[in-house]
Amino acid sequence: MDFPTDYMYGTADTFSFVFKATSTWELPALTSLYLRDVTLCCDENNDKYIDIFSKFVNLKNLSIIGCETNGFKVLNICLPLLSNLELDQPVNGSVKFINVVAPQLKNLTITDFGYKQYLISATNLVFLRYKGYHCFLHFPADDYLSLEKADICLKYPKCAHQVLRLLQQLRNVKFLTLSLEIVELLSLSMELISNQPSPFANLKSLKVHPERYLYEVRKLERVKMSSEVRGYLLDSSPGATFTMVSREEYDTKLAQNLIKQLRTFLEKEKAGTETKMTKMHEQGKAHVDVDMSWKKLNVQIEKGREKASFIIEMLKDINGVLTTLPASNRATIQPSFSTLLAETDIVMKKITDCIKMDCDENQRRLSLCFHELATNLQSSS
Known part of the structure; x- marks a missing residue:
């Protein structure tokens, strides 16, 4: 969910600031708040909880991304009119629990690969997306959720009891x-x-897809979806559509997308390098400050190193995915990967040639500078 990122009436955008949580924020006209890379601190009591948004009585949209906390363990988000809430790796540091009480909340998105616990009281919730390593999402036992859509992606779920409890509440x-x-x-x-009945009596669509790649699970036990689990999820809604993506399908598509991304990068880099080399030929004789040209060369070398590292890591990722695929899936992608390797070799050579041209030109300018100094010295003697 995207919120506005500029200052407007009723909207704030805050970056890289430190706020004391004990301060009173009273912004009754505020309707949307976007916080990113903000540090919230409380220096009174390490066990303290805070409700920093309690005075934002008209806040409807709240987004908290990558913030830091210091001095308290519980963050309360209790807002009577809140409609949209996005928590993306929301807080790191002292906070262990995030408590949300929002009776008008419609859309909730949580992405958190830490170990914080979330307690959500939002009886009018319509859309829920939760993505994390484990199941740290909890609703009050008596909450009656009227969800239309739910997207629950757990990468390493361990406690089946917690997962089943969550499914029952959905x-x-x-x-x-x-x-x-x-x-x-x-x-x-x-x-x-x-012997448990399926809890999903209103289900219209069920989709299942992997969250881990094949190469991440090679050493783990491979488990197929049992008929009992399928029945538990679908028996109460026999008319629901069911779509399941296997790890092989997922990784095949992943490899194809990675190849496409890297090819786009290489095409852009090739065009940019060719343009730069043309300009260097045209401007090679121009007078340029020698010291400045060597500083620019250092920048160009570092950029070249970063590009090379990025390309190599991308190739390794693609190769890692391909090695786990069945032979038939791999055979369909291998020609594209081989072509990509050839394209990469050409682009890397152009990047290297461009840096060499920079080095040669800098050496020419340096030699010219030495010659001018020697000439000036002879003229003055």
């Missing part, structure tokens, strides 16, 4: 997306779902 959802890792965990925990 029972009214109509469009549900789950990571394949959740399904695999449930398939290893058959005793927990045996």
Whole structure:
């Protein structure tokens, strides 16, 4: 969810500041707040909880991204009119619990690969997206959620009890997306779902896709979706559509996308390098400050190193994905990858040639400078 990023009436955008949480913020006209890379600190009591947004009585949109906390463990977000809430790696530091009380909340997006616990009270929630390593999302037991859509992606779920508790609370959802890792965990925990009816009576669509790549699970046990788990998810909604993406399909598409991304980068870099080399030929004889030209050369060398590192890492990622694919899937992508390697060799040679031209030109200018100094010295003697 994107919120405005400039100053407007009722909207604030805040970057790289430190605020004391004990300060009173009273902004009754504020309707949207975007916080990124902000440090919230409280220096009174390490066990203290804070409700820094309590005076924002008309706040409807709140986004907290990559902030730091110091001096308190619980962050309260209690807003009566809040409609949209985005928490993307929201806070690092002292906070261990985030408590959200928002009776008018419609859309909630949480991305957090840390270990913070989330307690959400939002009975009118319509859309939920939660992405993390484990299941650290909790709703009050008596909350009756009226969800339309839910997207739950857990990369390394460990506790089947927590996952089942969450699924029970999402029972009214109509469009549900789950990571394949959740399904695999449930398939290893058959005793927990045996003889239990499916909680999803209103389901219209169920989608399952991997969150981990094949090369991340090669050493782990490969688990197929059991018929019991499928029944638990779908039996109460026999008319629901079901789509499941296998790890092979997911990684095949991933490899194709990575190849496309790298090819786009190489094409842009090739065109840029050729343009630069043309300009260097045209301007090579121009007088340029020698000291400044060597500083620019250092910059160019560092940029070349960064580009080379990026290209090599991309190639390694693509190769890592390809090595895990079945032979038939790999055979369809291998020709594109081989062509990409040839294109990479050409571009890397151009980058190197461009740096060499810079070095040669700098050496020419330096020699010219020495010659001028020697000539001036002879003329003055």
